[in-house]
Amino acid sequence: MRPILLAGHERALTQIRYNREGDLIFSVSKDQIICVWFSHNGERLGTYRGHQGAIWTIDVDPTSTILASGSADNTIRLWDVKTGKCLKTWDFPTAVKRVEFNEDGTKLLGVTEKRMGHMGTIVVLDIKVDVEAEQSDEKALTIVCEESKATVAGWSYLSKYIIAGHEDGSVSQYDGKTGDLIFNIPIHELNQQITDLQWSQDRTYFITASKDKTAKLITAKDLEVLKTYVADTPLNSAAITPKKDFVILGGGQAAMDVTTTSARQGKFEARFYHKIFEDEIGRVRGHFGPLNTVAADPTGKGYASGGEDGYVRVHHFDKGYFDFVYEVERERQNRLAAGNA
Amino acid sequence: MAAPRKHDWADDDELEETTADLPPIQKIENKDGTWTIIEYRYNDQGQKVKVTRRVRNVTRREVINPRVAERRTWKKFGDSANDPPGPNPNTTTVGENIIFTPSINWRKEAKNEANDPNAQAMKDKLRDKKVKCRICNGEHFTARCPYKDTMAPIGEAGAADVAAGMGDELAAPGAAAGAAGPGKKGSYVPPALRGDRAGAAGERMGGKYGERDDYATLRVTNVSEMAEEQELRDMFERFGRVTRVFLAKDRDTGLAKGFAFISYADRNDAVKACNKMDGFGFRHLILRVEFAKKAQ
Helix, strand or coil, rough: CEEEEECCCCCEEEEEEEEECCCCEEEEEEEEEEEEEEEECEEEEEEEECCCEEEEEEEEECCCCEEEEECCCCEEEEEEEHHHHHHHEEECCCEEEEEECCCCCEEEEEECEEECCEEEEEEECCCCCCCCCCCCCEEEEEEEECCCCEEEEEHHHHHHHEEEECCCCCEEEEEEECEEEEEEEECCCCCCCCCEEEEEECCCCCEEECCCCCCEEECCCCCCCEEEEEEECCEEEEEEECCCCCCEEEEEHHHHHHHHHCCCCCCCEEEECCCCCEEEEEEEEEEEEEEEEEECCCCEEEEEEEEECCCCEEECCCCCHHHCCHHHHHHHHHHHHHHHH | CCCCCCCCHHHHHHHHHHHHHHHHHHCEECCCEEEEEEEEEEEEEEEEEEEEEEECCCCCCCCCCHHHHHHHHCCHHHHHHCCCCCCCCEEEECCCCCCCCCCCCCHHHHHHHHHCCHHHHHHHHHHHCCCCCCCCCCCCCCHHHHCCCCCCCEEEEEEEEHHHHHCCCCCCCHHHHHCCCCCCCCCCCCCCCCCHHHHHHHHCCCCCCHHHHHHEEEEECCCCCCCHHHHHHHHHHHCCCEEEEEEEEEECCCCCCEEEEEEEHHHHHHHHHHHHHCCCEEECCEEEEEEECCCC
């Protein structure tokens, strides 16, 4: 496969997201610009300017009409996807590290940083999925993380729970309506930060990536660890691929140590693991800095990765990717085919 | 002589023709549903060129979501507002080809690629070999044996006895060891006859190519002297993933020697390419493409 290199950013990438149909890619970086790209050929559709600090996070609603971004300038901004206009700005006391829409796009959660005497919080905002509508200033809900600050968070199926990953390696489940803490379970090693949390397509389970060099597949309902993927480097991001039962992990040693090692030792590769068998099945090279974020195309045709090197690489999988099955899987397919005949 | 533009009298005729109209484009429909398009144009040197193309129109239907189709018509905005349609080379480039096929034992394959395969094989063979003394069977080198001055090597002593028995005179043990003849360890065996040697695989000529899979490799002959590897790669990549292109070149002149090898990742692609490219006209020569035979 020939990756498409997107060089729209001048600093390290922080997050990439596909929209629901997988035709647009949104990328944000520390250079204060949001870019949107067509995934099929890498053409840039536009940029969204307005933030005054590094942008940490981005999300687009399921209809691809509005876009939310969270930045180190202590704001969450809402944008019109089509024109690049800023629709609304919410101010917070500290930086916003994560935003995510729920399944129907009517609620937006934001994770704020713990800093300068302010506790880390998770806030919920009610959103009207309409470019013309007036968005409310009020926060629908505020969850204060007293134990350890949240680093990532997301909405489960039916917006029933808010799942948060914490700096101390634990994962919490909050009620989606009241914000009450239901569980807090130490999942990853103590004090190894959870760096990413991405959902399966039906949002019944999710994958977390952590600095403790593992990624885990966890159910949303009772936070049961289903699978563990062990890597040899701290992980920054993990994604679940649709169509094929794989997961993609991205990582690499910390950015501050990068200059002291060669690209090969740095382990700047996207790692593919089989979702069910937990085996590592391949790696994709290309970045010359650690991977900060990976995102899987919801149509299953490809994936994109963003690195500390400022590049986004969009990959469209070859036939070999789709053909790969384990021997047991093939046997099962053959049996089923024989049974039908 | 100051001649800013080099002008050959032989070109005169053609230069005049530049102003003349070119023959119209001809379109002929062939029996098999393809079209032959013949057009004339001038190339960089101002020469008239006839271009004949055979085109087959294939309608491929792709169903895309209407919302996706609508989004593709959106106007660009922000920093891309002034970009022409299509990807802007300033922001979008295509990277080098990456080979990625998931596999359970990818790690082993990657390692073999990194190390010299022969060195690895040698290491594996030597892993459970122990040093054995030829004199006393102890675990040290023969040269370090404490009995090296007092005893004859094991096995050779017996041979020496036989030789002594058959011979007319009593031979010294040293001479007997020499007489023990070919097949014994000390004697010279030409490399070609060292069939059972562990290093046999490692000493073949052409090192790393020895392991190559000829199964999906094509041999292309009658290649133009001016050909470049990249051109061949471009031509042959149309049929599938090309893993290796080797174009034999003269070491002194850098000109191609007229043959090349193209390896595919997939045998089916190689078959397709073999059928399509055999007889293909390339730089005034007609290529001959066939499957490479295994080197004997």
